[in-house]
Amino acid sequence: MNIREVFEERVSRGERVIVPYITAGFPGLEETIELIQVIEKAGCGIAEIGVPFSDPMADGPTIQYSSQKALEKGVTLGKTLSLLKRNRAKFHIPLVIMGYYNPFYQFGLERLAKEAKEAGVQGFIIPDLPLEEAGEWVKLCRSHGLDTIFLVSPTTSLERAEKIAKLCTGFLYCVSVTGVTGARKEFPPYLKNYLENLKKITDLPRAVGFGISSPEHIKMLYPHAEGMVVGSALIEIIRKHPRPPQLREKTARFLGGLVQAAAKR
Numbered sequence: 001m002n003i004r005e006v007f008e009e010r011v012s013r014g015e016r017v018i019v020p021y022i023t024a025g026f027p028g029l030e031e032t033i034e035l036i037q038v039i040e041k042a043g044c045g046i047a048e049i050g051v052p053f054s055d056p057m058a059d060g061p062t063i064q065y066s067s068q069k070a071l072e073k074g075v076t077l078g079k080t081l082s083l084l085k086r087n088r089a090k091f092h093i094p095l096v097i098m099g100y101y102n103p104f105y106q107f108g109l110e111r112l113a114k115e116a117k118e119a120g121v122q123g124f125i126i127p128d129l130p131l132e133e134a135g136e137w138v139k140l141c142r143s144h145g146l147d148t149i150f151l152v153s154p155t156t157s158l159e160r161a162e163k164i165a166k167l168c169t170g171f172l173y174c175v176s177v178t179g180v181t182g183a184r185k186e187f188p189p190y191l192k193n194y195l196e197n198l199k200k201i202t203d204l205p206r207a208v209g210f211g212i213s214s215p216e217h218i219k220m221l222y223p224h225a226e227g228m229v230v231g232s233a234l235i236e237i238i239r240k241h242p243r244p245p246q247l248r249e250k251t252a253r254f255l256g257g258l259v260q261a262a263a264k265r
Helices: 003-012 029-041 061-072 077-090 101-107 109-118 135-143 158-167 191-201 215-224 232-240 246-261
Strands: 017-023 047-050 095-098 121-125 147-149 172-175 206-209 227-230
Touching (some): 017 061, 017 206, 017 246, 029 077, 061 232, 101 109, 109 135, 158 191, 206 215, 215 227, 215 246, 227 246, 232 246
Parallel strands (some): 017 227, 047 095, 206 227
Protein backbone atom coordinates (compact mmCIF):
# COMPACT_ATOMS: atom_id res chain seq x y z
CA MET A 1 0.00 0.00 0.00
CA ASN A 2 1.39 3.42 -0.93
CA ILE A 3 1.14 6.61 1.14
CA ARG A 4 -1.94 8.02 -0.58
CA GLU A 5 -3.71 4.66 -0.30
CA VAL A 6 -3.03 4.56 3.44
CA PHE A 7 -4.83 7.88 3.84
CA GLU A 8 -7.71 6.86 1.59
CA GLU A 9 -8.24 3.57 3.41
CA ARG A 10 -8.10 5.07 6.92
CA VAL A 11 -10.30 8.05 6.07
CA SER A 12 -12.86 5.79 4.38
CA ARG A 13 -13.18 4.00 7.74
CA GLY A 14 -13.60 7.30 9.58
CA GLU A 15 -10.05 7.20 10.98
CA ARG A 16 -7.06 9.52 10.83
CA VAL A 17 -3.47 8.57 10.03
CA ILE A 18 -0.88 8.86 12.79
CA VAL A 19 2.62 9.54 11.39
CA PRO A 20 5.28 9.10 14.10
CA TYR A 21 8.70 10.68 13.56
CA ILE A 22 11.87 9.00 14.80
CA THR A 23 15.51 9.94 14.25
CA ALA A 24 17.62 7.29 12.51
CA GLY A 25 20.26 6.02 14.92
CA PHE A 26 18.57 7.26 18.09
CA PRO A 27 19.01 5.71 20.54
CA GLY A 28 20.84 3.29 18.19
CA LEU A 29 20.62 1.83 14.70
CA GLU A 30 19.16 -1.50 15.75
CA GLU A 31 16.66 0.28 18.00
CA THR A 32 15.55 2.26 14.94
CA ILE A 33 14.32 -0.95 13.33
CA GLU A 34 12.65 -2.02 16.54
CA LEU A 35 10.88 1.33 16.76
CA ILE A 36 9.56 1.05 13.19
CA GLN A 37 8.13 -2.34 14.13
CA VAL A 38 6.50 -0.84 17.23
CA ILE A 39 5.06 1.99 15.10
CA GLU A 40 3.52 -0.50 12.69
CA LYS A 41 2.20 -2.83 15.39
CA ALA A 42 0.61 0.11 17.24
CA GLY A 43 -1.56 0.77 14.17
CA CYS A 44 0.11 3.92 12.86
CA GLY A 45 -0.18 4.37 9.11
CA ILE A 46 3.22 5.79 8.09
CA ALA A 47 6.65 6.12 9.71
CA GLU A 48 8.77 9.24 9.20
CA ILE A 49 12.51 8.62 9.54
CA GLY A 50 14.69 11.66 10.18
CA VAL A 51 18.26 11.68 8.88
CA PRO A 52 20.55 13.25 11.51
CA PHE A 53 22.02 16.61 10.49
CA SER A 54 24.24 19.09 12.31
CA ASP A 55 22.19 22.20 11.49
CA PRO A 56 18.48 21.30 11.35
CA MET A 57 16.67 24.59 10.73
CA ALA A 58 13.13 23.31 11.41
CA ASP A 59 13.83 21.18 14.47
CA GLY A 60 13.46 22.20 18.07
CA PRO A 61 15.75 21.17 20.95
CA THR A 62 14.31 17.67 21.46
CA ILE A 63 14.86 16.51 17.90
CA GLN A 64 18.16 18.40 17.74
CA TYR A 65 19.29 16.37 20.75
CA SER A 66 18.37 13.07 19.09
CA SER A 67 20.10 14.13 15.90
CA GLN A 68 23.28 15.10 17.72
CA LYS A 69 23.40 11.80 19.61
CA ALA A 70 22.98 9.88 16.35
CA LEU A 71 25.73 11.92 14.68
CA GLU A 72 28.05 11.15 17.60
CA LYS A 73 27.52 7.47 16.80
CA GLY A 74 28.48 8.02 13.19
CA VAL A 75 25.01 7.70 11.69
CA THR A 76 24.85 9.05 8.14
CA LEU A 77 22.40 9.13 5.26
CA GLY A 78 24.19 6.18 3.66
CA LYS A 79 24.06 4.12 6.86
CA THR A 80 20.38 4.96 7.29
CA LEU A 81 19.50 3.74 3.80
CA SER A 82 21.63 0.63 4.22
CA LEU A 83 19.92 -0.14 7.53
CA LEU A 84 16.46 0.17 6.01
CA LYS A 85 17.39 -1.94 3.00
CA ARG A 86 18.82 -4.77 5.15
CA ASN A 87 15.75 -4.86 7.36
CA ARG A 88 12.92 -4.02 4.96
CA ALA A 89 11.35 -7.48 5.26
CA LYS A 90 10.73 -6.86 8.96
CA PHE A 91 7.95 -4.31 8.40
CA HIS A 92 5.44 -3.25 5.75
CA ILE A 93 4.48 0.25 6.81
CA PRO A 94 5.28 3.02 4.26
CA LEU A 95 8.44 4.95 5.14
CA VAL A 96 9.09 8.65 4.54
CA ILE A 97 12.60 10.06 4.84
CA MET A 98 12.92 13.55 6.33
CA GLY A 99 16.18 15.41 5.94
CA TYR A 100 17.94 18.53 4.74
CA TYR A 101 19.02 19.32 1.23
CA ASN A 102 22.77 19.75 1.73
CA PRO A 103 23.59 16.16 2.79
CA PHE A 104 21.17 14.86 0.16
CA TYR A 105 22.91 16.92 -2.53
CA GLN A 106 26.34 15.79 -1.34
CA PHE A 107 25.19 12.17 -1.44
CA GLY A 108 24.00 12.62 -5.02
CA LEU A 109 20.33 13.10 -5.86
CA GLU A 110 20.16 10.34 -8.47
CA ARG A 111 21.95 7.93 -6.16
CA LEU A 112 19.68 8.94 -3.28
CA ALA A 113 16.48 8.32 -5.21
CA LYS A 114 17.74 4.96 -6.50
CA GLU A 115 18.97 3.69 -3.11
CA ALA A 116 15.88 4.98 -1.31
CA LYS A 117 13.65 3.06 -3.68
CA GLU A 118 15.75 -0.08 -3.13
CA ALA A 119 15.40 0.42 0.65
CA GLY A 120 11.61 0.52 0.43
CA VAL A 121 11.29 4.26 1.07
CA GLN A 122 8.14 5.75 -0.46
CA GLY A 123 8.65 9.48 -0.04
CA PHE A 124 10.76 12.42 1.07
CA ILE A 125 10.32 15.57 3.15
CA ILE A 126 13.01 18.25 2.70
CA PRO A 127 12.07 21.28 4.82
CA ASP A 128 14.73 23.61 3.41
CA LEU A 129 14.10 22.94 -0.29
CA PRO A 130 12.07 25.90 -1.60
CA LEU A 131 9.38 25.59 -4.23
CA GLU A 132 11.40 27.57 -6.77
CA GLU A 133 14.39 25.19 -6.62
CA ALA A 134 12.56 21.89 -6.33
CA GLY A 135 11.95 21.11 -9.99
CA GLU A 136 14.91 18.78 -10.54
CA TRP A 137 14.25 16.85 -7.34
CA VAL A 138 10.53 16.47 -8.05
CA LYS A 139 11.21 15.20 -11.57
CA LEU A 140 13.78 12.73 -10.25
CA CYS A 141 11.43 11.40 -7.58
CA ARG A 142 8.61 11.01 -10.09
CA SER A 143 10.88 8.90 -12.29
CA HIS A 144 11.60 6.58 -9.35
CA GLY A 145 8.02 6.44 -8.07
CA LEU A 146 8.79 8.40 -4.90
CA ASP A 147 6.47 10.91 -3.26
CA THR A 148 7.59 14.48 -2.68
CA ILE A 149 6.02 15.97 0.44
CA PHE A 150 6.31 19.70 1.01
CA LEU A 151 5.46 21.92 3.97
CA VAL A 152 3.01 24.78 4.27
CA SER A 153 2.41 26.86 7.39
CA PRO A 154 -0.17 29.36 8.63
CA THR A 155 2.06 32.13 7.24
CA THR A 156 1.97 30.60 3.74
CA SER A 157 -0.49 32.44 1.52
CA LEU A 158 -3.15 30.25 -0.05
CA GLU A 159 -1.87 31.26 -3.48
CA ARG A 160 1.60 29.95 -2.65
CA ALA A 161 0.17 26.94 -0.81
CA GLU A 162 -1.67 25.95 -3.99
CA LYS A 163 1.59 26.06 -5.96
CA ILE A 164 3.32 23.98 -3.30
CA ALA A 165 0.49 21.45 -3.26
CA LYS A 166 0.86 20.91 -7.01
CA LEU A 167 4.41 19.64 -6.40
CA CYS A 168 3.23 17.34 -3.60
CA THR A 169 2.28 13.72 -3.80
CA GLY A 170 1.35 11.49 -0.89
CA PHE A 171 0.19 14.22 1.47
CA LEU A 172 0.59 17.90 2.25
CA TYR A 173 2.52 18.56 5.46
CA CYS A 174 0.73 21.34 7.34
CA VAL A 175 2.87 23.01 9.99
CA SER A 176 0.65 23.96 12.91
CA VAL A 177 2.58 27.00 14.12
CA THR A 178 5.37 29.33 13.16
CA GLY A 179 8.76 28.32 14.56
CA VAL A 180 10.41 24.96 15.12
CA THR A 181 9.27 21.52 16.20
CA GLY A 182 8.45 20.80 19.84
CA ALA A 183 5.57 19.60 21.99
CA ARG A 184 3.01 22.28 22.82
CA LYS A 185 -0.04 22.51 25.06
CA GLU A 186 -2.29 24.29 22.58
CA PHE A 187 -2.50 25.47 18.99
CA PRO A 188 -3.16 28.95 17.60
CA PRO A 189 -6.85 29.82 17.11
CA TYR A 190 -6.39 30.41 13.37
CA LEU A 191 -5.13 26.86 12.66
CA LYS A 192 -8.54 25.28 12.07
CA ASN A 193 -9.56 27.92 9.54
CA TYR A 194 -6.25 27.59 7.78
CA LEU A 195 -6.65 23.82 7.46
CA GLU A 196 -10.17 24.24 6.13
CA ASN A 197 -8.96 26.76 3.56
CA LEU A 198 -6.28 24.34 2.39
CA LYS A 199 -8.99 21.79 1.70
CA LYS A 200 -10.43 24.21 -0.86
CA ILE A 201 -7.23 24.35 -2.93
CA THR A 202 -6.08 20.70 -2.96
CA ASP A 203 -7.47 17.20 -2.74
CA LEU A 204 -4.28 15.96 -1.08
CA PRO A 205 -4.58 14.54 2.44
CA ARG A 206 -3.50 17.12 5.02
CA ALA A 207 -1.22 15.94 7.81
CA VAL A 208 -0.62 18.39 10.65
CA GLY A 209 2.74 18.46 12.40
CA PHE A 210 4.78 20.46 14.95
CA GLY A 211 3.56 20.35 18.52
CA ILE A 212 1.21 17.36 18.54
CA SER A 213 1.83 15.44 21.73
CA SER A 214 -1.37 13.94 23.14
CA PRO A 215 -4.63 12.12 22.34
CA GLU A 216 -6.42 15.39 23.13
CA HIS A 217 -4.56 17.08 20.28
CA ILE A 218 -5.55 14.27 17.92
CA LYS A 219 -9.21 14.60 18.90
CA MET A 220 -9.11 18.35 18.43
CA LEU A 221 -7.58 18.12 14.95
CA TYR A 222 -9.67 15.11 13.87
CA PRO A 223 -12.36 17.15 12.04
CA HIS A 224 -9.84 19.36 10.26
CA ALA A 225 -7.10 17.06 8.89
CA GLU A 226 -6.58 13.54 7.62
CA GLY A 227 -3.32 12.90 9.45
CA MET A 228 -1.19 14.01 12.40
CA VAL A 229 2.62 13.89 12.63
CA VAL A 230 4.03 13.27 16.11
CA GLY A 231 7.74 13.86 16.65
CA SER A 232 9.16 15.62 19.69
CA ALA A 233 6.81 13.98 22.18
CA LEU A 234 7.79 10.53 20.91
CA ILE A 235 11.51 11.38 20.86
CA GLU A 236 11.25 12.53 24.47
CA ILE A 237 9.81 9.16 25.49
CA ILE A 238 12.62 7.40 23.62
CA ARG A 239 15.18 9.62 25.34
CA LYS A 240 13.82 8.71 28.77
CA HIS A 241 13.51 4.98 28.00
CA PRO A 242 16.28 4.11 25.51
CA ARG A 243 16.61 0.38 26.25
CA PRO A 244 14.31 -2.63 25.81
CA PRO A 245 11.93 -3.68 27.12
CA GLN A 246 10.90 -0.21 28.34
CA LEU A 247 11.64 1.29 24.93
CA ARG A 248 9.06 -0.99 23.34
CA GLU A 249 6.54 -0.78 26.15
CA LYS A 250 6.56 3.00 26.63
CA THR A 251 6.51 3.87 22.92
CA ALA A 252 3.81 1.29 22.17
CA ARG A 253 1.61 2.63 24.97
CA PHE A 254 2.04 6.24 23.84
CA LEU A 255 1.38 5.48 20.16
CA GLY A 256 -1.54 3.22 20.98
CA GLY A 257 -3.24 6.10 22.78
CA LEU A 258 -2.81 8.34 19.74
CA VAL A 259 -4.15 5.70 17.34
CA GLN A 260 -7.16 5.14 19.58
CA ALA A 261 -7.85 8.88 19.57
CA ALA A 262 -7.67 8.84 15.75
CA ALA A 263 -10.32 6.11 15.48
CA LYS A 264 -13.81 6.69 14.11
CA ARG A 265 -15.70 9.36 16.01
